[in-house]
Amino acid sequence: xxxxxxxxxxxxxxxxxxxxxxxxxxxxxxxxxxxxxxxxxxxxxxxxxxxxxxxxxxxxxxxxxxxxxxxxxxxxxxxxxxxxxxxxxxxxxxxxxxxxxxxxxxxxxxxxxxxxxxxxxxxxxxxxxxxxxxxxxxxxxxxxxxxxxxxxxxxxxxxxxxxxxxxxxxxxxxxxxxxxxxxxxxxxxxxxxxxxxxxxxxxxxxxxxxxxxxxxxxxxxxxxxxxxxxxxxxxxxxxxxxxxxxxxxxxxxxxxxxxxxxxxxxxxxxxxxxxxxxxxxxxxxxxxxxxxxxxxxxxxxxxxxxxxxxxxxxxxxxxxxxxxxxxxxxxxxxxxxxxxxxxxxxxxxxxxxxxxxxxxxxxxxx
Amino acid sequence: xxxxxxxxxxxxxxxxxxxxxxxxxxxxxxxxxxxxxxxxxxxxxxxxxxxxxxxxxxxxxxxxxxxxxxxxxxxxxxxxxxxxxxxxxxxxxxxxxxxxxxxxxxxxxxxxxxxxxxxxxxxxxxxxxxxxxxxxxxxxxxxxxxxxxxxxxxxxxxxxxxxxxxxxxxxxxxxxxxxxxxxxxxxxxxxxxxxxxxxxxxxxxxxxxxxxxxxxxxxxxxxxxxxxxxxxxxxxxxxxxxxxxxxxxxxxxxxxxxxxxxxxxxxxx
Numbered sequence: 001x002x003x004x005x006x007x008x009x010x011x012x013x014x015x016x017x018x019x020x021x022x023x024x025x026x027x028x029x030x031x032x033x034x035x036x037x038x039x040x041x042x043x044x045x046x047x048x049x050x051x052x053x054x055x056x057x058x059x060x061x062x063x064x065x066x067x068x069x070x071x072x073x074x075x076x077x078x079x080x081x082x083x084x085x086x087x088x089x090x091x092x093x094x095x096x097x098x099x100x101x102x103x104x105x106x107x108x109x110x111x112x113x114x115x116x117x118x119x120x121x122x123x124x125x126x127x128x129x130x131x132x133x134x135x136x137x138x139x140x141x142x143x144x145x146x147x148x149x150x151x152x153x154x155x156x157x158x159x160x161x162x163x164x165x166x167x168x169x170x171x172x173x174x175x176x177x178x179x180x181x182x183x184x185x186x187x188x189x190x191x192x193x194x195x196x197x198x199x200x201x202x203x204x205x206x207x208x209x210x211x212x213x214x215x216x217x218x219x220x221x222x223x224x225x226x227x228x229x230x231x232x233x234x235x236x237x238x239x240x241x242x243x244x245x246x247x248x249x250x251x252x253x254x255x256x257x258x259x260x261x262x263x264x265x266x267x268x269x270x271x272x273x274x275x276x277x278x279x280x281x282x283x284x285x286x287x288x289x290x291x292x293x294x295x296x297x298x299x300x301x302x303x304x305x306x307x308x309x310x311x312x313x314x315x316x317x318x319x320x321x322x323x324x325x326x327x328x329x330x331x332x333x334x335x336x337x338x339x340x341x342x343x344x345x346x347x348x349x350x351x352x353x354x355x356x357x358x359x360x361x362x363x364x365x366x
Numbered sequence: 367x368x369x370x371x372x373x374x375x376x377x378x379x380x381x382x383x384x385x386x387x388x389x390x391x392x393x394x395x396x397x398x399x400x401x402x403x404x405x406x407x408x409x410x411x412x413x414x415x416x417x418x419x420x421x422x423x424x425x426x427x428x429x430x431x432x433x434x435x436x437x438x439x440x441x442x443x444x445x446x447x448x449x450x451x452x453x454x455x456x457x458x459x460x461x462x463x464x465x466x467x468x469x470x471x472x473x474x475x476x477x478x479x480x481x482x483x484x485x486x487x488x489x490x491x492x493x494x495x496x497x498x499x500x501x502x503x504x505x506x507x508x509x510x511x512x513x514x515x516x517x518x519x520x521x522x523x524x525x526x527x528x529x530x531x532x533x534x535x536x537x538x539x540x541x542x543x544x545x546x547x548x549x550x551x552x553x554x555x556x557x558x559x560x561x562x563x564x565x566x567x568x569x570x571x572x573x574x575x576x577x578x579x580x581x582x583x584x585x586x587x588x589x590x591x592x593x594x595x596x597x598x599x600x601x602x603x604x605x606x607x608x609x610x611x612x613x614x615x616x617x618x619x620x621x622x623x624x625x626x627x628x629x630x631x632x633x634x635x
Contacts (some may be wrong), residue, residue: 022635026451060635093633096622101633107485133484146625155423197626199461199475202488232488234473238488259485263489265498298502328426328450363450 019249023059027071030363031053037336037358047357048127054086065091077172080364088136098142103135106153108193108206109243109257113289113308114274116245116255117206117228120153120191122161122213128352129317129337130359134159146243147197160221161213181211201233206245211364225249238262241272251280266295286311300325308349315347316340335359394520394536398552400560402515406589407614409435413448414607418503422603428501430454431634433619439464442624446634455481457629465514477630486626503605504575504596506546517541518550528553528562529580547574560589573599586614595616 011304034048054071070085089102109115123131138155158181171178181187189210196203206228211221228245241255259272268291273284291306303325309316321335341350390550416428428450434443441464446457457479463472473491480487500507523535533553538546547566554561560582566575576599581592590612597604623634 026454028451091631093631097630098627105484107483110487112426142627142631144622144625144627146622146627149625149627195626197475197477199472202626203479234476234488234490237490239488261487261490298499325452328452330453 009040020129022061023057025055025057026366027053027055028363028365032359034227034357034359034363037356046077048359050074050219053077060091062093063092065093067091096144098144098155100140100142103137104140105133105135106140107133108202108204108230109228110202110240110241111243111257111259111272111274112229112261112270113259113272113306114257114275114287116243116257116274117226117230119208119224119226119245124162125164126162128164129319129339129355129357134162149195149197151193151195153189153191153258155191155210156185157183158187158189158211158221159213160211160215163214171215171219176217178215178219179221181221185301189212198257201231204230206230223249237264252278252285253274257268266299267292269339286314310342310347310349313342313345313347313350314352315342315345317352329364331363331365333359333361335341384475392522392534394522394538395515396537397522397534397536397554397559398515398518401554401561402512404559405588406436407586409618409619411611411613411619412609413611414609416503417606417608419604419606424604426502432503433623433634435619435621435624444624444629444634446629455479455632457634459486459626459629460622461612461624462511465516471514477626477629479626481632484630486630503607504603505594505605505607509577509596523551525556526553531562532556533562543567543569558589560591568600575599585612588614589616590614612621 011247019086020063025050027094028275030052032048032050032052033046036045036047050073052071052073054069057066057068059066067087067089070083073082073084074080075082085103087103087105089100089104091100092098099230106120108120109117111118121136122134125131136153136155136159137157138153141152143150160178160180166171184257189208191208191210192206194205195284206226207219208224208228210224212224213221215221224247226245226247229244230243231241233240239261240262241257245255246253247253255274255276257272257274259270270291271289273286273288275284287308287310289308291304292304304321307316307318307320317337317339319335319337319356321333323331323333327329335358337355337359339349339353339355341347342351346353411431411433414430414432416430418426418428420426429448431446431448434441441462443460443462444457445460447453447455451467459477459479461475462475465471474489476489477486478489479485490579498507500510518538518540522537523536523537525532526535527533533555536552536554538550538552542548547568547569549567551565551567552561553563560579561577562579564577565567566577568574576597578597579591579593580593580595583590583592590609592609592612593606595604595606622628630635
């Protein structure tokens with residue numbers, strides 16, 4: 001809490017020193033519940049019941065800006081409160097050069113389902129069905145020479161992913177402690193992206209040198225280097241997408257994604273195939289994913305269906321979701337998640353087959 | 367009748383005949399071309415408030431910042447939502463290319479930024495049907511842009527007053543009969559050649575929508591229609607776009623905001 005307050009006050013002070021003229025406070029209050037559904041043994045049991053409050057502060061001047069997103073989450077099942085600070089950064093953009101300092105989220109690549117290059121930010125995997133991106137404490141320098149753009153990140157302090165409870169308990173069971181890299185200059189992370197936005201398409205190159213955001217079996221976080229590229233090329237009504245990543249220090253050292261996105265009025269269809277080559281066991285593994293969504297009632301009601309399947313093990317997951325806007329402020333959503341094993345082995349997704357559930361939430365934004 | 371009255375009557379009749387002859391000389395295409403050639407600012411910045419009125423009487427409000435700049439070979443436009451909260455920060459960047467002399471047109475370049483995903487994505491040019499609703503309003507994407515003259519056949523129907531303003535009445539028939547509203551009757555001010563009203567007829571020839579333009583002001587010498595109301599007479603819904611904070615040809619609209627990086631950075635305020 002103290003750390004959050006210090007960051008907040010420091011950022012607020014700095015941006016107002018830089019001349020912010022306007023400030024807006026907004027937020028979202030939400031209630032969420034997750035219920036296990038058949039065929040699992042615990043069908044009907046409430047596995048998650050949370051109330052959360054998010055506050056956002058957006059302040060800006062002519063060439064400066066401050067953004068803070070944080071709040072708290074109350075877990076009704078164990079009566080605990082968790083504070084969080086998702087993002088808190090200052091921007092300074094006097095001209096083509098700009099910098100962003102503080103906790104920030106970033107997203108790399110053009111894939112929507114499985115990315116081969118998006119290594120820059122860790123994930124909160126505490127809810128494996130609903131993973132979210134986490135912020136990194138970084139300095140980002142950018143140079144915008146449209147149609148080219150350059151971004152360089154320095155991440156002085158490593159932020160690991162938050163692991164699922166089942167994984168944490170496995171480390172604990174075997175008495176393995178998680179060992180994060182010492183916070184020192186040599187252990188900092190570096191990342192760079194070069195983008196070209198042309199009429200023919202968007203083309204990007206990526207470079208990353210840092211740490212794996214999940215630990216190895218020994219509890220240590222391994223070094224990670226990555227060189228990658230991506231492209232998004234519009235052809236008629238569809239956008240073709242491709243990504244390629246080379247990870248010299250990983251066993252699965254080559255990975256790639258190919259797919260397309262088709263948007264027609266209120267309908268969106270995304271289909272992707274992801275593959276990676278593991279040199280240790282000389283295996284090529286692939287998975288296919290697809291997502292379709294349709295908006296009704298001028299966008300007030302939306303239905304979506306998405307799924308992913310591992311093409312070798314034939315395990316996967318399917319999610320059916322619906323959202324309804326009661327008003328501009330009040331929104332309801334429901335989701336049904338079905339996870340299935342492969343016929344011969346459980347597979348990566350099949351390991352979570354007991355997570356079949358229905359999720360409900362209501363959110364009021366202001 | 368006194369001599370003075372006879373002279374006034376004669377002058378009036380003469381002027382009326384001259385005016386009639388002038389109107390008869392102008393074809394529908396002439397009027398559309400003249401209206402098309404009305405000077406427009408090279409760049410603009412506006413805050414647009416979109417009021418969407420449903421058949422049941424419910425109302426929704428959307429607010430966007432719209433900035434555009436004409437570079438001759440390309441018009442760049444950026445639109446960023448500021449309200450409601452769930453779409454605030456969503457932005458579109460569009461590069462629109464002019465029609466070539468042979469009537470062909472290069473596809474526009476389009477990007478969409480979604481703040482929840484922290485990424486911008488490339489959108490195929492034809493992903494959005496020009497005839498589809500613009501942001502849930504009764505306007506279509508085509509209504510919001512400039513329609514190529516070569517897309518229609520034009521017939522001059524005469525003159526009619528719209529809210530006390532004398533207007534040319536021109537029938538525009540699309541060469542593409544597959545459009546939702548292939549026939550439009552536009553009412554263009556005789557004096558200023560500014561659009562005052564437009565009636566849209568569907569493929570069955572039935573009146574579908576009516577656009578009314580009002581609160582026309584001149585800002586830095588350029589006409590600005592501040593209120594546009596589109597009524598769908600078939601569904602009973604209507605939408606209104608109100609422009610505010612209109613700024614034309616200012617150095618404040620700098621080239622650096624028409625980039626994907628600026629969109630991702632949230633620099634468009």
